[in-house]
Each structure stands twice: as C-alpha cells, then as structure tokens.
Amino acid sequence: MKNDALQDWGLRLVVFAAVVGAWELFLSRSQNFLLPKFTEMVSGLFQLWFVDNRFWEALYISNQALLLGYAVSLAVAIPLGLAAGRLRWMDRLLNPYVGVLLAMPVAPLIPIVIIALGLGLSSRVFIVVLFAFVFITVNTRAGVRAVDPSLIEMAKSFGASEGQIWRRIVIPGAMPAIFAGMRIGLGRAITGMVMVELLLVASGLGRLLLEFSGRMQSDLVFATVIAVIIEALALLAAMRAIERRIARWAPDISVG
Amino acid sequence: MIRVRGLSKQFGGVDHGNGSVLALSEIDLEVRDNEFITVIGPSGCGKTTLLRIIAGLIPYDRGEITIDGKPVTGPGPDRAVVFQNFALMPWADVLANVTFGLEIRGTPKDESQAKAKELIKLVGLENFEKRLPKELSGGMQQRVGLARALAVNPKILLMDEPFGSLDEQTRRLLQEQLLRLWEHERKTVVFITHSMDEAVMLGDRVMLMTPRPGRVKEMIDVPLKRPRLRELEKSSAFLEVKEYLWENLRVMQVE
Amino acid sequence: MKQETAEQPVVKSTTAEKMRLPPALRRFLRNNALEVLALLGGAAIWEALGWGLGLQWLPPFSKVMEALAQFMHSGVILANVGTSLQALMIGFGLSLIMGLVVGALMGRYRYVEKALDVYVHALFVCPSIVFAPVFFAIFGLSDASRIAIIVVYAMFVIVINTATAIRTVDPSLVEMARAFGCREHQIFARILLPASLPLVFAGIRLGMGRAVKGMVNGEMLIAFVGLGALAQKYGAQFDAAKVFAIAMVVLIIGLFTNWLVQTFEHRLTSWVD
Numbered sequence: 001m002k003n004d005a006l007q008d009w010g011l012r013l014v015v016f017a018a019v020v021g022a023w024e025l026f027l028s029r030s031q032n033f034l035l036p037k038f039t040e041m042v043s044g045l046f047q048l049w050f051v052d053n054r055f056w057e058a059l060y061i062s063n064q065a066l067l068l069g070y071a072v073s074l075a076v077a078i079p080l081g082l083a084a085g086r087l088r089w090m091d092r093l094l095n096p097y098v099g100v101l102l103a104m105p106v107a108p109l110i111p112i113v114i115i116a117l118g119l120g121l122s123s124r125v126f127i128v129v130l131f132a133f134v135f136i137t138v139n140t141r142a143g144v145r146a147v148d149p150s151l152i153e154m155a156k157s158f159g160a161s162e163g164q165i166w167r168r169i170v171i172p173g174a175m176p177a178i179f180a181g182m183r184i185g186l187g188r189a190i191t192g193m194v195m196v197e198l199l200l201v202a203s204g205l206g207r208l209l210l211e212f213s214g215r216m217q218s219d220l221v222f223a224t225v226i227a228v229i230i231e232a233l234a235l236l237a238a239m240r241a242i243e244r245r246i247a248r249w250a251p252d253i254s255v256g
Numbered sequence: 257m258i259r260v261r262g263l264s265k266q267f268g269g270v271d272h273g274n275g276s277v278l279a280l281s282e283i284d285l286e287v288r289d290n291e292f293i294t295v296i297g298p299s300g301c302g303k304t305t306l307l308r309i310i311a312g313l314i315p316y317d318r319g320e321i322t323i324d325g326k327p328v329t330g331p332g333p334d335r336a337v338v339f340q341n342f343a344l345m346p347w348a349d350v351l352a353n354v355t356f357g358l359e360i361r362g363t364p365k366d367e368s369q370a371k372a373k374e375l376i377k378l379v380g381l382e383n384f385e386k387r388l389p390k391e392l393s394g395g396m397q398q399r400v401g402l403a404r405a406l407a408v409n410p411k412i413l414l415m416d417e418p419f420g421s422l423d424e425q426t427r428r429l430l431q432e433q434l435l436r437l438w439e440h441e442r443k444t445v446v447f448i449t450h451s452m453d454e455a456v457m458l459g460d461r462v463m464l465m466t467p468r469p470g471r472v473k474e475m476i477d478v479p480l481k482r483p484r485l486r487e488l489e490k491s492s493a494f495l496e497v498k499e500y501l502w503e504n505l506r507v508m509q510v511e
Numbered sequence: 512m513k514q515e516t517a518e519q520p521v522v523k524s525t526t527a528e529k530m531r532l533p534p535a536l537r538r539f540l541r542n543n544a545l546e547v548l549a550l551l552g553g554a555a556i557w558e559a560l561g562w563g564l565g566l567q568w569l570p571p572f573s574k575v576m577e578a579l580a581q582f583m584h585s586g587v588i589l590a591n592v593g594t595s596l597q598a599l600m601i602g603f604g605l606s607l608i609m610g611l612v613v614g615a616l617m618g619r620y621r622y623v624e625k626a627l628d629v630y631v632h633a634l635f636v637c638p639s640i641v642f643a644p645v646f647f648a649i650f651g652l653s654d655a656s657r658i659a660i661i662v663v664y665a666m667f668v669i670v671i672n673t674a675t676a677i678r679t680v681d682p683s684l685v686e687m688a689r690a691f692g693c694r695e696h697q698i699f700a701r702i703l704l705p706a707s708l709p710l711v712f713a714g715i716r717l718g719m720g721r722a723v724k725g726m727v728n729g730e731m732l733i734a735f736v737g738l739g740a741l742a743q744k745y746g747a748q749f750d751a752a753k754v755f756a757i758a759m760v761v762l763i764i765g766l767f768t769n770w771l772v773q774t775f776e777h778r779l780t781s782w783v784d
Binding site: 113 | 643649
C-alpha cells in the first residue's frame with residue numbers, strides 16, 4: 001500500500017507545482033505591483049516567524065480570545081445540545097432560534113457587541129462564542145437523537161437509571177457527532193477571532209493584517225494569512241487525533 | 257448453451273498470496289438451452305462471482321467461458337440479470353424502470369413502452385405503472401426487476417438470490433409466479449439461492465459449490481416432473497434431494 | 512389504500528379558523544404551535560428587556576421593527592440590497608458551476624480526488640475570511656474582491672458534497688446499468704446524475720447559506736458597499752436599532768434563498784424514500 005500513498009502525494013505535488021507555476025506566470029504578465037512572487041511569500045513567512053517578534057505577540061493575543069471563547073462555547077453549547085436532544089419540548093422550543101442563528105451571519109452584529117462590551121478582550125471572547133456555539137449545539141443534539149433507541153430500551157429493560165443511561169449509552173453514542181460539532185465549532189471560533197480583529201478591534205493577528213495591508217507589504221499579508229491557515233489546520237488535526245483515540249468506532253457524520 | 261471450462265478468478269493482489277483471495281478455482285459447467293439451474297453453497301463459495309462473470313460484469317483470470325460457442329467478453333443482449341436488492345432506480349416510476357434495458361439498446365419509445373406494459377401486466381402489476389419504487393412492497397419491486405429483465409428478451413436469465421430479501425410468504429408466491437412464467441417460455445436460467453427448498457423446487461439440476469476456494473462439488477439431478485406444483489414438496493423424491501443437499505451443506509458450514 | 516370511515520368526526524372550530532386564515536396556514540400553525548410561541552415569546556421578552564433595561568445596545572423589539580419599516584420606505588435599503596444581491600448571485604453562480612464540476616470530477620475519477628482532496632479539505636475547514644486581505648491585494652476595492660470572497664465561502668462545501676454524492680451512489684445501480692449494456696456516458700447521465708441529486712442539493716443549500724455570509728462579511732471588510740457597509744455605518748453611530756434591523760434584512764435574505772433552493776430540491780428529489 002506504500003506505493004499508493006506515494007502516488008497520491010505525487011499527484012498532490014503536481015497540483016501544487018502547477019498552481020505555483022500558474023501564479024508566477026500570471027505575475028509576470030500582470031501589472032499588479034502588490035502581488036508577491038512565491039519566493040517572496042516564502043521569505044515573508046520566514047521573516048514573520050523568525051525575524052519579527054510581533055507575529056508571536058499577535059498570535060498570543062488573538063489566541064487568548066480564541067481559547068477563552070471556545071471553552072465558553074463548549075460549556076454553553078454541549079449541555080444545551082444534550083438537553084435539546086433528550087427533551088423533546090426543549091428541542092422544539094429552541095428549534096426556531098437555532099434555525100435563525102444558523103442562517104444569520106454574525107458579522108453585522110459585531111458593532112452591537114462592541115457598543116455593549118467595549119473594545120477589550122471580553123467583546124472578542126463574546127464574538128467567538130457567538131460564532132461557534134450554535135454549530136456545537138446543533139451537532140450535539142443530532143448526536144443524541146441519533147443514538148439507537150433500541151439501545152436505550154435495552155438498558156431500561158436491565159433496570160438502568162436515567163443517569164446510567166446517559167453515562168453508558170447516550171453520551172458514548174453521541175460522541176462522534178459531538179466531536180464533529182467541536183471540530184466545526186473550532187473552525188467557526190477561529191473565524192470569529194479573525195473577523196472581529198479585522199473589523200473593529202485592531203489587535204492581534206487582525207491588526208497585523210491591517211497594518212501590512214495598509215503599508216502595501218503584501219508578501220507579509222500573504223504570509224500572515226498562510227500562518228493563520230496553518231494554525232487552523234494544526235488545531236483541527238490535533239482535535240482529530242484526540243477524537244480518534246477517544247471515539248474510534250464511528251463513521252463520519254456532521255451538520256453544517 | 258453456457259459452457260465453462262477451468263474457470264478461475266482471483267481478487268486483489270497482483271501476485272499470489274499477497275492479500276489476494278482465490279474466489280473460483282477450476283470451474284467446469286455446462287448449462288443446456290432451456291435448462292433451469294439452481295446454484296447453492298455456503299457464503300464465500302463464489303456463486304455470485306460466477307454469476308457476474310457469466311453476465312460479463314467482471315473479468316476472469318484463467319479458463320474459458322462461452323455462450324453458444326462465443327466467448328464472454330462483456331454484457332450482452334443475450335443475458336439479463338435480476339438482482340437481490342432489486343436495483344431499481346428510485347427516481348423513476350415502474351414503467352420507466354421496466355423500459356430501461358430497452359431504451360439503452362435504442363428501442364424506439366412507443367415500442368419499448370408497449371413491450372414494458374405487456375410485461376408489467378404479466379407480472380401482475382398492471383395498475384402500478386406510475387408508482388415509484390418507494391411506494392411498492394419488496395415483492396412488487398422484485399416483480400418490476402423481473403419484468404425489466406424479461407423485457408429485453410434475453411436467452412439467458414441470471415438471478416442472484418432474487419427472493420433472498422423477501423419474507424417467506426412473498427418468496428413462495430414469487431417462486432410460483434416465476435415457475436408459471438418459465439413454463440410459458442422456457443429460457444435458460446441460472447438461479448442462485450441460499451434455500452434448499454428453493455433450489456430443489458425450481459431447478460432441473462442443482463449445482464452444489466464449496467468455499468475457499470470456490471469449486472463445483474457436484475451437479476445433482478432433480479427427478480421431479482414439471483410443471484412443479486406445491487404438493488411436490490411433500491414427495492419423497494423432493495425430500496431425498498433436499499436431505500442430500502443438507503448433509504453436504506452441513507459439513508461445509510462447520511469447516 | 513386507506514380505509515374510508517363511515518362517519519366524519521365533528522371538527523371543533525379553532526382560533527385560527529375563527530380568524531379565517533387559509534387552511535395551509537392553519538395547518539402550519541397547528542403543527543408548529545410550540546415553535547411559533549417560542550418566537551413570539553422571545554420577541555416579547557426582547558421588548559420587555561428593551562424598555563426595562565434601557566441599554567444603548569438593546570433597543571426594544573418594536574424599535575427594531577420601526578427601523579426596519581423605515582428602511583423599507585426609504586430608498587436606502589433597496590439600493591444596498593440590490594448591490595449586495597448582485598454580488599451574491601454572481602458569486603454563488605460561479606461557486607455552483609465550479610463546485611459542481613470539480614466535485615463531479617473528484618467523485619468520478621480517483622486520480623482527481625487524490626490530487627485535490629488535501630487542498631479542498633484545507634480550504635473548506637480554514638476560516639474563509641482570512642482570504643479577504645488576499646483578495647483585497649489582488650483586486651483592490653472592486654466588485655471582484657467581494658465576489659471572490661463569496662466564491663471562497665461557498666464553493667468548497669459544494670465540491671465536497673458533490674464528490675461524496677457521486678462516490679456513494681448505490682453500486683448495485685451502476686452494476687445493473689452495466690448489466691443492461693450501458694456505456695460510461697450513459698451510466699453518468701442516467702444513473703450517477705439522478706442518484707446523486709439529494710446529496711448534491713444538500714451541498715447547494717449549505718453553499719447558499721455560506722454565500723450569504725460571505726456576501727455580508729466581504730462587504731463589511733473590503734468594499735464598504737451594500738448591506739455590510741450600512742451595518743458598519745450605523746454601528747459607528749451607535750444606532751443599535753438600525754444595526755439589528757439590517758441583521759434582520761440579511762437574515763430574511765438568507766431564509767428566502769434557502770427556501771428557494773429547498774423548493775427546487777423538493778421538486779427534483781420527491782422520489783427519495
């Protein structure tokens with residue numbers, strides 16, 4: 001099977017090379033002075049990571065909001081999702097609001113949050129929560145609903161209490177979906193983190209982007225974007241690894 | 257006539273033994289024209305693989321297989337398949353499903369629809385032409401599959417456990433319907449089944465296969481006269497053949 | 512066939528009937544009573560809190576409705592909605608075409624799938640908003656950057672769903688088609704295409720939602736036109752009622768476009784079990 005893996009990566013490398021090649025070609029023809037060459041982007045990355053201190057400071061500032069906001073989202077969304085999954089009336093009550101929150105873009109509300117909470121860490125954390133928690137709730141609920149009802153019936157027939165049913169049947173059964181929700185929520189949280197920084201609260205990575213953009217240092221702009229993408233992918237990969245160790249048995253299901 | 261000589265088929269792995277499975281080994285078989293053969297054997301004996309090779313859906317590695325002297329290289333108008341899980345297009349109604357094979361072969365629309373309606377009537381689904389598969393029971397869906405196969409007027413009917421996913425009552429009714437249709441026009445049939453009752457009831461001969469690798473253990477004659485009526489199930493000839501099958505199969509199950 | 516009963520039960524008249532609403536609406540209200548009450552209850556709480564707390568950022572629900580009505584009457588909202596929707600249509604259209612084509616190729620040909628899957632997945636999971644500065648650098652303040660953002664937001668969920676849809680078509684249907692002599696292009700047109708519609712539409716619906724978000728986010732960040740710009744403007748003026756009203760307009764756009772896609776979807780996939 002090793003041959004297959006090599007072949008796959010070979011294909012991906014070809015695509016990568018083709019894209020870089022096309023980019024360079026496009027650059028040599030166009031008049032746009034703002035666009036960096038591939039090599040400039042790479043040197044920009046190096047400068048960002050190893051030469052300039054500001055990147056790591058910005059990363060720290062941004063991730064404060066991310067971690068706090070994500071933690072709060074989990075603490076709010078997972079119990080809500082579990083309740084909605086198990087209690088029919090609660091589900092129906094929350095349903096219209098969930099629908100609205102799923103469909104509505106959070107970005108227009110950012111100015112309101114700023115009015116309410118100011119320009120500090122708390123508003124950034126709140127925005128991250130707003131971006132992330134609905135998706136976590138929805139997936140958690142779906143996971144609870146998807147637990148095979150005959151398993152619950154089986155547990156009841158052996159005399160299991162409500163708590164036991166939760167601990168031994170519902171939560172393990174809903175784990176894959178909960179993890180899927182956590183993964184999607186993480187992506188959304190990162191979006192919120194970047195979004196609010198770019199829009200209004202000029203701090204952290206968003207501020208760096210605005211700064212580089214304003215000074216026409218597009219190689220650094222691209223490099224920062226790539227750095228954010230790398231962080232997002234790394235965090236998600238870490239999450240997947242944790243997931244694989246805890247919930248090994250299940251197929252891939254997710255909402256949103 | 258279907259003629260198979262020394263047929264072998266291997267799955268997976270370019271070289272022997274590296275994760276590959278020998279599904280069929282040295283299969284010899286002759287099916288005469290208008291003969292009804294049932295194939296029975298435990299899981300893994302390669303009966304479905306053999307059927308798909310005859311249908312021209314998968315290639316084989318060694319040996320030869322000819323139909324009326326011509327080697328099998330792919331699907332053809334002389335053969336039609338009936339599938340275990342019906343394989344009906346869920347987005348098309350009964351009429352569209354039955355005309356499918358004819359349409360692919362380029363038959364003009366009115367002709368194929370006329371032929372389809374004829375067969376829909378023959379399998380007893382006359383008022384259901386506009387229905388979707390999801391509105392039909394399992395037995396009705398398989399009757400659509402049967403009508404579709406018969407619509408292309410094949411010489412050979414290849415049936416892969418067609419009644420396997422139906423309940424017992426429906427199965428028995430469809431067996432009787434199939435036998436009636438076959439008496440009407442005796443096509444060559446290769447019929448795979450898990451059920452010994454079915455194998456003996458339907459077949460002129462029963463092909464007994466063994467697993468790992470798939471081989472033909474024996475071709476057993478069924479000395480029951482046609483047309484096959486239900487009462488024959490109580491006859492001593494029927495029970496003898498069935499008992500013989502069971503003795504052989506039981507040993508294979510343990511292995 | 513359902514059994515016809517000999518007697519019809521006596522139908523008690525309900526509030527909805529007394530109000531002489533059309534039967535479809537009556538049925539909707541009856542089935543979704545709890546949800547409708549939840550929404551009305553929420554609006555009532557919002558109203559109470561708005562008046563009671565007197566916070567700058569939480570105007571009463573009625574004030575938000577007032578702002579909304581004001582928008583409808585003045586030409587402001589229409590012009591901006593038009594600008595926003597234009598970019599949305601072009602951006603979503605491009606996402607649809609490219610998404611379906613790439614997804615179909617990935618679903619059908621393993622080589623394409625293996626070559627592109629890493630990139631598609633990466634672009635799908637990373638926060639699409641980070642590309643805003645990139646597009647700004649490439650296209651400047653033009654419509655093209657807004658459209659590009661919409662495409663980045665919407666395209667990849669369509670690609671992934673389309674690829675999965677084609678890849679997971681029931682193999683026995685494909686085998687059946689080959690058994691009856693179908694050639695490759697016939698299998699694609701007659702089996703793969705119709706069979707993959709349900710999942711493809713799921714992707715299109717998700718893509719639509721994503722496109723609306725991309726539309727607003729792009730406007731707020733880059734081009735400062737359209738609804739996003741309005742939200743920024745009123746936010747800077749601390750006019751919370753107007754900002755909420757704009758959020759509602761965007762929400763309505765989102766719900767409407769979703770309904771549009773769903774209607775298409777239901778007509779084309781009514782055969783699903």
